[in-house]
Every structure is written in C-alpha cells, then in structure tokens.
Amino acid sequence: MSTALSVESQEKVPDGDVLLSVRDLRVRFPTEDGLVKAVDGLSFDLRQGETLGIVGESGSGKSVTSQAIMGLYRGTRAEISGLISFDGVDLLGLGDEELRRRRGKDVAMVFQDPLSALHPYYTVGNQIVEAYLVHHDASKAAARKRTVDMLDRVGIPNPVKRIDQYPHEFSGGMRQRAMIAMALVNDPRLIIADEPTTALDVTVQAQILDLLAGLQKEFGSSIIIITHDLGVVAEMANEILVMYAGRAVERGEAEELFYAPEHPYTWGLLQSMPRMDRLRIERLRPIKGNPPSLISPPSGCAFHPRCAFRDDARLGCAQVEPGFEADAPHPVRCLIPPDERIRIFQTQIRPSL
Amino acid sequence: MFAYVVRRVVTGIVMLFVMSAVTYLLFFSGGADPARFTCGKNCTPELIEQNRRALGYDKPVVAQYADFVKGVFVGREFPDDPALKKIAPQTIAKCPAPCLGYSPLMNDNVTSILASKLPVTASLAFAAFLMWMVLGVSGGVVAALRKGRFTDRALVGTSLVFYAFPTFFIGLTLYIYVAIKWQLTPVPVYTPFSESPASWLMGLLLPGLTLALFFMAAYVRLTRAFVIESMGEDYIRTAVAKGLPKRKILYKHTMRAALTPIATIAGLDLGGLLAGAIVTETVFNYDGLGKLAVQASTTFDLPVDVGIVIVAAFFVITANIIVDVLYAFIDPRVRLG
Numbered sequence: 001m002s003t004a005l006s007v008e009s010q011e012k013v014p015d016g017d018v019l020l021s022v023r024d025l026r027v028r029f030p031t032e033d034g035l036v037k038a039v040d041g042l043s044f045d046l047r048q049g050e051t052l053g054i055v056g057e058s059g060s061g062k063s064v065t066s067q068a069i070m071g072l073y074r075g076t077r078a079e080i081s082g083l084i085s086f087d088g089v090d091l092l093g094l095g096d097e098e099l100r101r102r103r104g105k106d107v108a109m110v111f112q113d114p115l116s117a118l119h120p121y122y123t124v125g126n127q128i129v130e131a132y133l134v135h136h137d138a139s140k141a142a143a144r145k146r147t148v149d150m151l152d153r154v155g156i157p158n159p160v161k162r163i164d165q166y167p168h169e170f171s172g173g174m175r176q177r178a179m180i181a182m183a184l185v186n187d188p189r190l191i192i193a194d195e196p197t198t199a200l201d202v203t204v205q206a207q208i209l210d211l212l213a214g215l216q217k218e219f220g221s222s223i224i225i226i227t228h229d230l231g232v233v234a235e236m237a238n239e240i241l242v243m244y245a246g247r248a249v250e251r252g253e254a255e256e257l258f259y260a261p262e263h264p265y266t267w268g269l270l271q272s273m274p275r276m277d278r279l280r281i282e283r284l285r286p287i288k289g290n291p292p293s294l295i296s297p298p299s300g301c302a303f304h305p306r307c308a309f310r311d312d313a314r315l316g317c318a319q320v321e322p323g324f325e326a327d328a329p330h331p332v333r334c335l336i337p338p339d340e341r342i343r344i345f346q347t348q349i350r351p352s353l
Numbered sequence: 354m355f356a357y358v359v360r361r362v363v364t365g366i367v368m369l370f371v372m373s374a375v376t377y378l379l380f381f382s383g384g385a386d387p388a389r390f391t392c393g394k395n396c397t398p399e400l401i402e403q404n405r406r407a408l409g410y411d412k413p414v415v416a417q418y419a420d421f422v423k424g425v426f427v428g429r430e431f432p433d434d435p436a437l438k439k440i441a442p443q444t445i446a447k448c449p450a451p452c453l454g455y456s457p458l459m460n461d462n463v464t465s466i467l468a469s470k471l472p473v474t475a476s477l478a479f480a481a482f483l484m485w486m487v488l489g490v491s492g493g494v495v496a497a498l499r500k501g502r503f504t505d506r507a508l509v510g511t512s513l514v515f516y517a518f519p520t521f522f523i524g525l526t527l528y529i530y531v532a533i534k535w536q537l538t539p540v541p542v543y544t545p546f547s548e549s550p551a552s553w554l555m556g557l558l559l560p561g562l563t564l565a566l567f568f569m570a571a572y573v574r575l576t577r578a579f580v581i582e583s584m585g586e587d588y589i590r591t592a593v594a595k596g597l598p599k600r601k602i603l604y605k606h607t608m609r610a611a612l613t614p615i616a617t618i619a620g621l622d623l624g625g626l627l628a629g630a631i632v633t634e635t636v637f638n639y640d641g642l643g644k645l646a647v648q649a650s651t652t653f654d655l656p657v658d659v660g661i662v663i664v665a666a667f668f669v670i671t672a673n674i675i676v677d678v679l680y681a682f683i684d685p686r687v688r689l690g
Contacts, residue, residue, distance in 0.1 A: 070594055104596030111594075116587040120686055121609055131595045166685045182595070 019222050020046040020069070020190060023326070025082035027061070027068050027246075034295040038064040040246035042082075043326035048189070051216065051223040053237030053254070055230060055269070059291045061246035062226045066192045069224075070109055071099045087189070105135040108183035112195040114175035118167040124151075125163030128182045135186050150181040154211060173204035177211065184215060191216075192224045197232060209235050230273060234258060242266050245292050245302040252330035262332045262341040264307045267349045301335060309336060309344060354688060358678055365670045372666040373659075377421055380655050382414040390653040391457040404457055407432035424452035431455050453663060454656035463660035467642065471664075473543050474641035476553065477633065478626040480561030485568040486619060492569070493576020494608070500581060508573055516570030524563040524636035532559060543639045560637045564630055568622060575618065579611035586610065613683050617676050624672020628665030 027039040039061040046052050054062045067073060069084055074096055084091040086107065091099060111117040118127060128147040129140065136143070144163070151159035154177040167175055176196060183191055193212065197205035213236055216223055225236055233240050233254065240257045242250045242265065250263040261267060268287035289306035292298055304310050304317040312318045315335040324333040334341065381387050388405035389396070405411050408431055409420055420429065428450040430438070438445050446462075448455055453463040489512075496508040515523065531537045541559045544552035583589065584607055592602045629643030638644075642661060649657035681687045 072590060072593055100596050100598065102596070103594060109591075109594045111587065111591060113587065117591045119588040119592070119606055119610070121684060130597070134595060134597055134601075168686050 017048050018045050019048045019087060020224075021083070021085040022065075022069070023083040023085075025065065025068060025084060026080065027064050027073065028079045030077055030079070031295075036294045037246055037297065038294055039068065040297075042243070042246070042248055043324070044241055044248065044251060046190070046222055046224065048222055049216075049220055050238045051213075051225060051236050053233030053240045054224060054226045054243060055228065055233055055240060056243035057228055057291055059245075059294065060243040061294075062243050063194055064246075065243075066109065066194050066224060066226055069192065070103060070107060074099065101135070104131055104188075105186045106188055107190045107192065108186065108188040110176075110179050110183045110191065110193040110196050113199045114172070114179045115167060115199075117179060118175065120167055123164050123166055124170065124178050125165075128163075128178070128185055131182050132185045146185065147181075150185050151178065154178070154181045154184075154215070155207075156181070172200050173207060176200060176204075176208055180208070180211065180215070184219060184221075187219060188221060190222050190224070192226070194226045195228070196225070198227070198229070205232070212236065230269060242269070245297050246294060247302065247333065248324060248326075248331070249303065249333040250331070251326075256330055260342070261345065261349075262330070262338070263334050264309050264336075265303050267345065268306075268308075270353055271349065301333075311336075354681065357681060357688070358674075361674045361677055365674050368670055369663070369666060373421075373663050374418060376659055376662045376666075377418050378414060380659055381410070381417055385653075386410075387655055390655055393458055393652070408455065408457070409433060421454065424448060424450070424454070426450055428452050429455075453660040456654050456656045458652055458654045459657065463656050466645070466657060467660050467664055470640055470642050470645050472545065473639050474629050474634070474643065475627060476543075476546070476557055477560055477564065477630060477639065477641060478623060480557040481564035481568065481626065481630075482619070482623050484561055484565035485572055488565070489569040489572025490576045490615065492573040494580055494603075496573060496577040497580035497584070498603075500577075505577075509577065512570035512573040515566040520563060520567055520630075520632040521636050523566055524560065524633055527559045527563055528637065541637050541639075560630075560633050560639060563633050563636070564626070572615070572619075576611065576615055579614055580607060583607045583610040609683065613680060616679055616683065620672045620676035620679065621669070624669045625665075627668040627672075628661070 022045075023043045025039055025042040026037070029036040029038060042061070042065060044052070054065065056062045068078075068080055069086075069091065071091060071094075073080060080092060082092065086102070091102075094102075118124065122130075125144065125147050128150065129143040132138070132143045132146055133140070138146075148159045148163055151162060156162055156174055156177055162170070162174075167178075170178060176199075180196075191212075196212070197208050200208060209232060212223065212225075215221075223236070225233065227233060237254050240252065240254050241248050242257070242263065244265050250257065250261065250266050252261075257266065258270070261270065265287070271285050272287060274284060287306055292302055292305070298305050298318070300316065300318045300320050301307070301322050304312075307317065310317045317335055320335060322333045322335045325331045332338070332341065336344070388401045388408070388410045391404040391408065392400050409417055412420070420433070423429065429448045429452045431446040431448065434445075446455055448462045448464070451464060453467070455461075456463055456466060459466055492508050492512070496505040499505045528541065532540050538558055539555060541556055542552075543556050546553045588610075589602060589606055592606050597606075627642075629641055629646055631643035631647055633639075634641040634643040635647060642664065645657065646661050648654070649661065
C-alpha cells in the first residue's frame with residue numbers, strides 16, 4: 001500500500017470467506033396505488049475479494065437491493081425484511097447510529113451520475129475530506145493529504161490542483177474517478193457500484209472498469225457491480241446474478257452464465273445484444289412484452305407472460321411459482337426441467353448467438 | 354469575480370439612468386401642465402407662470418431632463434437665472450447635489466424630503482426583514498422536516514391565513530388589540546434611533562410584525578419547498594451513503610442548496626420594501642417613503658413622485674446586484690458567467 005498515513009487497520013475477512021450474505025430480502029414501498037414489491041425474496045452470498053455482477057432491466061430491483069444493503073431506506077416508509085449479514089452482523093437489526101458508522105467505512109457506494117451525486121457547491125476535495133473525517137479522528141491536513149493521494153491513485157492528473165476544484169470543472173470520467181476515490185478513501189471491505197459507467201462514454205467506461213478492477217486487486221475489497229449492460233459484467237464479475245421482477249432468476253459463475261445459461265430471461269438478454277460481428281441485415285431481437293407491474297406481479301412464474309417457452313398445460317407456468325435454491329452453485333428459477341433447459345439452449349439459443 | 358461585479362454595477366447604473374429618463378419624460382411630457390400642480394389651493398395664473406419659469410417647465414422636456422441630470426451631479430438652483438441671482442439672491446432656492454428636484458408644494462428639495470423619510474422606511478424594512486427571515490425560514494425548515502405531519506400542516510396553514518388577510522387588517526388588529534386594548538406594548542410611534550434606541554426598537558415591533566407576517570407566509574412555504582426539493586437530490590443520498598450524521602447533512606448540504614433561491618428572493622423583497630410600505634406606514638402613521646408616496650400622488654406633487662420612483666428603482670437595482678453577487682458566492686457554477 002502507499003502512504004505513511006493509512007486507514008486504521010481493519011481485520012479483514014480472509015479471502016474466500018463469505019463477507020456478505022443476503023437471505024430472503026424483501027423491500028416493499030407503500031404507495032397510493034398499492035404496495036410495490038421492489039425486491040421480493042432475494043438471496044445470495046458474496047465472498048471476500050470477489051466481484052458479483054447484478055444484471056437486470058429497469059425495475060428489476062437491482063438498485064433497490066444495493067440501497068437496502070447500504071441502509072439508505074432507514075427513516076423512509078419502505079418495509080424491509082429478511083437478513084443482510086455483513087461480516088457476521090445483521091445490518092437490518094442494527095440501530096441507526098451503528099449502521100451509520102459502517103456506512104462509508106465498511107461499505108461504500110459509487111453512484112451512477114457523478115454530476116448529480118456530488119454536491120455542486122463544495123469542492124471535490126472538501127467532499128472527499130468530509131468522507132474521511134466522518135470516520136477518522138484526524139486533522140484536516142492529514143485528511144487532505146490522504147485525499148490528494150486517493151485522487152492520484154484513481155488516475156486524476158495534477159491532484160493538488162484538482163482537489164480545490166468544483167465538480168462542474170471536472171469531465172465526466174474524472175468525476176466518476178473522483179467518486180471512486182471518495183468511496184475508497186476509507187478502505188471499505190465492500191464497494192457497491194450502481195451503474196458506475198452508464199453515464200459515461202464507451203471509451204471512458206473501459207477506463208473506469210479497468211480502474212475498479214485494478215483497485216480491487218490493490219485494496220482487496222469485494223465489489224458488487226450493478227448494471228443492465230452484460231458487457232460490463234463480462235469484464236469484471238466472478239459471479240453474475242440475474243434479477244427479474246424483484247427476484248433472482250439465475251445465478252452462476254460468469255463463464256457459465258455466458259456459455260451455458262439456463263433461464264429463458266437470460267437467453268433473451270443474450271440474444272438481444274447487438275452483434276458487431278454479424279451482418280447487419282438482421283433485426284434486433286428484444287424480449288417481447290414489458291416489465292411486469294411490481295404492485296400486482298403475474299401469477300405463477302413472474303416471467304411467464306414474456307417467455308417463449310411457456311407451457312401452462314404441462315408445466316403450469318401461469319399457476320406455479322418456481323423455486324430457487326440459493327445455495328446451489330447455479331440456481332435457476334424456472335419450471336422447465338434442467339436437462340430440457342440445457343437441450344433448448346444447445347439446440348435453439350446457442351446457434352443464434 | 355471582480356469583473357462580474359463591475360459588469361453588474363455598470364449595467365445597474367445604465368438601468369437607473371434609463372428608468373429616470375423614462376419616468377421624467379412620462380411625468381413631465383404628458384398632457385397635464387406640470388406648472389399647474391405647483392401651488393395647490395391658492396393658485397393664480399400669475400403664480401403658475403412664475404413657477405413655470407422658476408422650475409424650468411417652460412423649456413422643452415428633453416432640456417428639462419438634461420437640467421435634471423446636471424442637478425443630480427453638480428446641483429441646481431431654482432430659478433436658474435444668473436441675473437436674478439445678482440439682484441436678489443435670497444429668492445433663489447438652492448438645491449445641492451444630488452438634486453432630485455424641488456417641490457413647491459412641500460417647499461423643500463426633494464432630496465431633503467426623501468432623506469428625512471428614508472430612515473423610517475429603512476428601519477421598518479429591516480425590522481420586518483429580520484423577523485420574517487428568522488421565523489419564516491426556521492418555520493419552513495421545521496415544516497419540511499416534519500412533512501405531512503400535523504406540525505407541517507399547522508405551520509403552512511397558519512401562514513396562509515396571515516397571507517390572506519390584507520395588511521391593513523393585520524396592522525389595525527395589532528394596533529387596536531395589542532397596543533390599545535390589551536396594552537401589551539406602548540402605542541406605536543416612530544422614535545429615531547439617535548433619540549432613544551429602546552424606543553426605536555419598541556416602535557418598530559408592531560408595524561414590523563405587520564409586514565413580517567405577510568412575508569413570513571411566503572417564506573415558510575418557499576423554504577419548505579426548497580428544503581424538500583434539496584433533500585431529494587442525489588448528493589444528499591451520497592452524503593447519507595458516506596455515513597454523515599443527519600444534522601450535518603441538513604445544515605451543510607441541504608440548507609446551503611436551499612438557501613440560494615431563498616437568498617435571491619429575500620434580497621429582492623427587501624429591495625422592494627425599501628421603497629416604502631404604503632399600507633403599513635399609513636395605518637401606523639409612520640412618516641416613511643410609502644406614506645409620502647401616497648401624499649405626493651394625491652396632491653400631484655410631480656417632483657416628489659419622480660424622486661420616489663428613482664429611489665425605489667435604485668434600491669431594487671442595488672438589491673438585484675447584491676443578490677446576483679451573493680449567488681455567485683454561494684453557487685460556484687455561476688461564477689463563469
């Protein structure tokens with residue numbers, strides 16, 4: 001590591017051990033139109049040093065999950081139940097003050113749009129220093145030095161000058177680097193990146209992802225990266241979790257999910273990706289239909305209205321809710337029998353990818 | 354930054370000139386004969402003619418305005434007649450710079466008249482400003498924090514009631530009940546600060562409150578709206594995610610963002626009030642610019658009218674400039690402009 005001034009040493013969970021364990025997480029928002037079930041029974045584990053990619057369309061519940069982990073719904077009317085165990089402590093059971101102490105220190109978040117996520121009236125340095133000082137009893141000068149160091153580490157040139165500049169004086173990519181610096185300043189064990197590259201140009205996207213991967217190696221943190229872009233998770237994630245209608249529908253190692261996916265939704269996602277290496281006479285193939293209502297989701301399997309392999313008579317897709325074995329290595333929330341799924345993928349889906 | 358301020362000031366001065374020109378031309382080149390309004394009841398045709406020459410109303414309007422501008426910078430004399438000055442200097446009325454005209458009806462230089470009324474209006478304006486800012490902004494913050502609950506509805510509802518009542522009603526009610534009937538305060542009378550600071554303060558209480566209650570309503574609602582909007586911003590979510598304590602988020606992050614529009618509006622309101630609070634001053638019989646404006650308008654005292662318009666414009670323009678500069682201080686994104 002770098003500076004003489006470093007963060008107070010934290011006992012790190014040894015690599016390979018489970019750092020974060022989510023079980024049956026439910027997040028519901030009471031609204032005038034009804035109860036919105038944004039997350040409806042989500043379970044997964046994250047090991048120390050690993051990267052989990054959460055993929056899904058808008059409204060799948062991925063951002064809500066990350067904000068629930070951070071405890072950003074405390075004090076709002078959201079109803080949260082389930083278990084979020086971080087380093088052995090149930091975050092949902094913690095008091096507000098206890099949770100606040102962990103926020104920004106053990107778990108940090110990088111948001112999607114750095115221009116709106118940073119306060120426009122304060123310098124970038126001021127905001128990073130603030131993030132550091134709220135969790136460490138250090139002098140302003142020491143905090144400032146650490147901030148300059150972090151800005152340098154994330155690849156911002158001339159950090160001594162930049163530290164006193166305002167967010168609007170940075171370019172988009174620089175701003176996101178600054179946000180990453182702010183998230184890392186307290187050496188968190190878990191970084192949650194919620195669509196970190198969505199607001200950026202493609203070339204800048206690649207740089208930011210490289211930066212995150214490099215910093216992860218250097219700091220040894222775990223990352224949850226949330227995105228709707230499969231290309232992003234292909235680069236970064238060890239494990240991928242596909243979410244739909246507030247639930248996980250498939251989870252597996254990255255390679256497996258790209259080369260042997262088993263859920264019709266995942267197939268649809270892969271098929272809908274535009275291909276540079278194909279003739280452009282083909283039309284795009286979106287998943288037909290629209291995302292489901294989270295107030296009154298479809299009966300049975302939530303995906304059945306849009307599923308090309310739906311079979312109500314034989315499988316009962318519209319009546320029976322498929323299960324999901326969270327502890328299995330490659331769980332799939334689907335009523336189609338496993339060997340049939342593999343067969344369908346090999347014969348029908350893979351040739352078209 | 355300095356260039357920004359200089360530019361604003363120069364623009365302001367130009368605006369003031371334009372306003373004074375338009376006002377002067379409007380008043381003195383209309384159909385009515387300005388000389389006719391110079392003597393009130395005891396007007397004779399000879400007196401009107403004498404006044405016309407003395408005050409320069411016989412010249413073309415543009416020449417009159419030129420004299421007026423000259424008077425602002427170097428002073429004037431009425432009548433502007435060097436021959437008469439040698440013979441009978443005591444009949445010449447002197448109007449030192451900055452001369453905003455001469456009012457024959459009040460028998461005094463407009464500048465002196467305005468200067469004597471200004472302290473009253475200024476005291477009233479600042480007293481009201483202080484009251485409404487402190488109570489209005491804090492009330493708005495409380496309402497925003499307790500949004501949807503009883504405290505919020507009570508604060509907004511009460512302020513709406515005060516907003517709905519006409520100023521004269523609130524003023525009279527306070528005067529009659531608080532001062533006279535219940536004798537909670539002495540009868541409100543304006544006492545200059547130099548005479549007795551304590552009496553000056555007491556004298557400002559009821560009329561200041563009358564004005565403040567009206568503005569307070571707007572500020573409770575505005576502050577509440579801006580704070581709520583600010584609390585929903587992404588950077589507040591970031592602040593929470595960093596682990597900042599609630600109080601710090603409120604005072605450092607939320608308030609600073611919400612204060613910008615509030616400061617803008619407050620500055621403009623104060624600038625406008627400095628031109629005189631007509632109804633309040635009349636109800637409490639305080640000799641300020643507002644009461645003067647009513648008097649001058651009803652007696653067609655054109656020079657005083659012009660003077661008041663210029664003073665009012667000056668305050669509003671200055672308030673605008675100050676608010677703009679303040680805005681640049683608070684919001685760094687503006688400084689590039």
